[in-house]
Amino acid sequence: MKSIIKHTFFGKTILIIVMAFTLQSCFVAKEYERPELAETQNLFRTDNLPTDSISMADVSWKTLFTDSYLNQYIEEGLQNNIDIRVALQQIISAEAYFKQGKAGYLPTLTAKATMTHQELARNSQFGSFFNGAIDQYELSGSLSWEADIWGKIRSNKRAFQAGYLQSVAAHQAVKTQLISSIAATYYQLLALDAQLAITEKTIATRESSVETIKALKDAGQVTQVAVDQNIAQYNNAKALQVDLEAAIFRTENTLSILLGKAPQHFERSEIDVQVIDTDLKLGVPATLLRNRPDVMAAEYGLIESFELANVARSNFYPSLTLTGSGGFQSLELDELLSANSLFATLVGGLTQPIFNQRRIKTQNEVAKAQQEQALLNFKKSLLVAGNEVSNALYTYTAETKKFEYRQNEVEALRNAESNSEELLKNGYANYLDLLTARQSELSAELNVIDSKLQQLLSVVNLYEALGGGWK
Template sequence: MISIIKNNKLQKGLVFVAIAFTLQSCFVAKDYKRPEIEETENLYRTDNLPSDSLSMADVSWKTLFTDPFLNQYIEEGLQNNMDVRIAIQQMIAAEAYAKQGKAGYLPSVSLGANATHQELSKNGQFGSLFGGGIDQYDITASLSWEADVWGKIRSNKRATTANYLQSVAAHQAVKTQLISNIAITYYQLLALDSQLEITKQTIETRKNSVKTIKALKDAGLTNQVAVDQNIAQYNSARALEVDIETAIFKTENTLSILLGKSAQKFERGSLTNQKIETELKLGVPSTLLSNRPDVMAAEYNLIQSFELTNVARSNFYPSLKLTASGGFQSLDLDNLINANSLFATIVGGLTQPIFNKRNLKTQKEVALAQQEQSLLQFKKALLVAGNEVSNALFTYTSETKKFEFRKNEVEALRKAEQNSDELLKNGYATYLDLLTARQSALSAELNIIDSKLQQLVSIVNLYEALGGGWQ
């Protein structure tokens, strides 16, 4: 007889499982596949499309930058910068959710101890039997487990994992941007130092020129207007010196924030010694998918949305749950831990949602819309990445050409200034010729420094645009 009962229970259990897996054929959670993006091949706007997968992004920033001061500051920034530290905490929070998603396959287990006193009506059915009151004690363990019939738990696990990986990529993006910002700010300081040096030399030269022009006026070779114009140029250079010193002060404060430090002065090299010898290799556009942290983050966001859409679909189908409870229960505390006090309950069942105030349908529609939004954001991230690479490369090429023109301009204007000075002393030129030549020469010298700065900045921008720095 017992054998027959056991067989009947086994048969019912098999039928129950068979029904569940028959229903599963109606819905199977889909696996994510990277969407085909036609724009990938034409992301770079350049006459020489790269065919090699090697990219300068694969080079460590320690190799790219050769200035020891700059490398030291980048190292400090990666350790102390507030944005990096905030990103790390966001990554830790996302990791906790990812761990929770992985635990979705495990059952929920709880343990509790209870003491209950119930007063019964003396005129009631049980009050007359129990003297009006009942005391009951129990120690109960409960278990709840849901079978992942439709892949809902698996999809939720993948979604939380993608969210964690997105936070990791976001952290990498912060590091890449930080390295770029530190390098650009450092180069700006070096450029300002060079401009300040030239300005001080100009001030000294114009100070001597004022003495010379006064002597020429006393000799009757020029007039007071020439003297006043030279004095004005001298004071203009002094004012420019103050502006550059102010810019240096503010730029040092900017670097302090990037390094997570209080405002201070920084040791540094010189602009003329800055050399970046790494070959400017772009790599094929598809390498942006694995090098650019923001592009990777956008794809992980798409994966998360895709998996949450799977979860929203699976909510329309029945859930297979198993619950069990057991422990000790007794009316007498002294007999609580006793073999006769043992009890157990096991319940298994399918729950099919039928009417839920449109919540499930709304969740599915929202999930699909968010998935499409994430896809568009992913495509946009790729387009922006390609645009940044194109701009940085074109800027570097342009500034390299411009630098040669600036050098020729400075040489010509320096000669013009010297010749005008000699001609004025000998009475063959006016003071206006000399003033014009001097002002043009100073502007050209400041411009050539800026051109050198823009070359360095464009290389840093290209390195960041290709996804370099976080490896």
């Protein structure tokens, strides 16, 4: 008799398992396909549309930036920056969820050991039989497994995976932004240094000019107004020196934050020796999908929402759950581990939601809306990327042209100042001509440095816009 029961039990178990695996092939979950984005085909606004798949973003930042100080600071920033470390912790959190998603196919297994003491009414049916009290001991385990009939577990796993990859892409985006910020801040420091050097030189020149103009006044060639105007120009340059020193102080503090350090002075080179030899290759617009971390993160967000929509849709269908429990159960502790104390239970059931206060329908509608939102964010990320690439490229071209004009302007103003000063000494020019030439020359020299800075910054911005730096 026991043999028949045993065979029947195992036969039912095998039947339920076969049914589970048979139904598991009936997936309703859709497969993700990258959407066609017609409005993002011509992302780069330029007369020379790129046809080469090679992009400037494929170049390592160690190759792009040749300044040894800058490379050292970027290396330190990647190691110590607070935002980088926060992003790493986000990856660790996402990885934990990813591992949980991969374990979705596995059954849940629990074990328990209990001792129950129950006082029964002595006049009750069981109380009189057990003399008013009963003790029961149990050592058991239970196992539960859900068959992935409609692909819900698989979609959940893929959603967790997409979430993990999105956190990785977000970390890469932080690296790209950090490298760009460190380079930009470093170049700003070099530009401020150069502007300060020019201002200090101008101060020395104007201090000498004040003495010269005083001598001319004593000789009766100019009035006190000319002396006062020269003194005013001298003090104007001194005030500019204070502004530049303050800007350098603040910029060094900004660089300290980027490097995860306390505020301090940083050693650096000069702006005149900065040369970027890398070809400014854009690559075809499609390269943004594999190079630009924020675009990749946006697509992973779309994949995650797509898979979660699969999960929400599968909740409309019945779920098949297989549950089993077994162990030892006895009224006497010393007989707990005997063969007669063994018990086992196997339950296989289909659960179909019928009425649950509209929760499943709401979840499905919300999932669809979130999927559409993720798609729009993905499209926007591509459009923003194309806009940033176009702006950076145009800025570089414009600043390169402007730099030549600025240099010509400085050379002309230097000649004007020299000639005006010579003519004034000989009584052939008005002191106002000299003051105007001097003020214009200082502004032009500062503008030349700013134009050089803008060239460097536009290359940095282009590098970031194309998604360089994180590889």
